[in-house]
Amino acid sequence: MKRILVIGGSRYFGKSLVTGAREAGDEVTVLNRGSGAPPPGVGRLVADRDDEAALRTALGPRDFDVVVDQVCYTPLQAAVARRVFAGRTGRYVMTSTMEVYDPATLPVPAVPAGPVPVAEASLDPARLPFAGATGRPPEDWPAYVYAEGKRQAEAVFLRDPVFPYVGVRAAHVLGGGPAEFTGRLAHYVERIAAGTAVDVHEAPYATSFIHHQEMAAFLYWTTDQTFTGPVNAASHGAPDVIALCEAVAAQVGRDPSYRVVGEGAAASPFSFDRAYAMDNGRASALGFDFGRVADWLPGAIAETAHETARAAG
The missing domain is CATH 3.90.25 (UDP-galactose 4-epimerase; domain 1)
Structure with missing residues (x-):
């Protein structure tokens, strides 16, 4: 049995992840701002993840075997999580996106024109222009878009890691x-x-696409693994x-x-x-059987x- 905290997890494949982990016999807790009650048998913490003091208060002395972060969209959120969960978790899984590879949203030509499909090593967010340990953008940085927020959030966790970290770069989720x-x-x-x-x-x-149930299954699978770093999730x-x-x-x-x-x-x-x-080759080689x-x-x-x-x- 694992003690799992899911940040978010109140809708779509996050909800399926929570239910699946509970049915597998794990002790599951959901943390959100009160947007939705978890299913029966799942614990609940209410806090705004952007408010570091409130997040610490809600967590109290709790620690976890795994944290699955479904709703980390900015480097500021990642920086808060990095500080708060240091020493509280044995593994941190962030749900990222394939949009981090999108050449149209990259601030620099970091992704080469080939090869395609794109493998994880094609993008190292820690090598992109970055704001520093606080995760704050430089003055001339454009307003955050979804892809850039995810890239910078990944970079916060990858630089000087304080816990084993996995960034799941999810394909377009359907179903x-x-x-x-x-x-x-x-x-x-x-x-x-x-x-x-x-x-x-x-x-x-x-x-690339992935079914919503397969995405939930993949995230749960990562909680039992020991690998770290970015991993592509695609059927x-x-x-x-x-x-x-x-x-x-x-x-x-x-x-x-x-x-x-x-x-x-x-x-x-x-x-x-x-x-x-x-390219889903890394996850496949590690043992996940995609549909x-x-x-x-x-x-x-x-x-x-x-x-x-x-x-x-």
């Missing part, structure tokens, strides 16, 4: 019907079912947006239509004009189509 709160898969289901054109790039690149197979549309069309019974957008213009989700699909996108995607689309039809009345 779960109404639980998939981003609405990205619903975008395709609704447009193709209605005969509305999907906005795509002229030559869209492949991207086998990397379809491009056209293949995704064809899979949706097979479920909704209507052929997709497309509108090609110009260079630099916004397109539909998962249409990319640059390559950064991920295939082609096997679970039809079911995820069917869930979304059912929910879309239900919501429409």
Whole structure:
């Protein structure tokens, strides 16, 4: 039995992680700002993670075998966690994102044009321009975007580590019907079912995906491992947006239509004009058995189509 603290964990695959760990017999505690009660049999702490004093008060004398941080978005949050959990945990797992590799959001050309798929060693956040131990951006740093916040948060944990740290770089997570709160898969289901054109790039690149249940299983798996550092989490197979549309069309019974957008213009989700699909070889070599996108995607689309039809009345 492990003592696991999940920071966040009140929705989507975080909720599945919490439930799965409890069912496996672990002692699970959730820490959030009071946004949602955990399932029965799971402990709860309420604190704003950005408030270091409040976080210390909520934790009291507690320590944990593993902390899984689902909601670390900035280097400031990482710096607080690094100070607070030093000496309190034997392992720290941060949920990061494949967006850290996105060449369009990098402040410097840190990711080479090849090879693709992208392996973990292609990006070392600790080598990027960084604000220092406090995690505060320099005066001329642009406003944080999601990808940059995650890169800088990773860098805080990787520089002078105070506990064994893992950064899980998650592929685009799909599945779960109404639980998939981003609405990205619903975008395709609704447009193709209605005969509305999907906005795509002229030559869209492949991207990486993972099923929400597989993502929860992967995070739980990391709590039992000893490896450290960044690790990519992605199902086998990397379809491009056209293949995704064809899979949706097979479920909704209507052929997709497309509108090609110009260079630099916004397109539909998962249409990319640059390559950064991920290589999942490290995790596979360490022993995690990923599924295939082609096997679970039809079911995820069917869930979304059912929910879309239900919501429409």
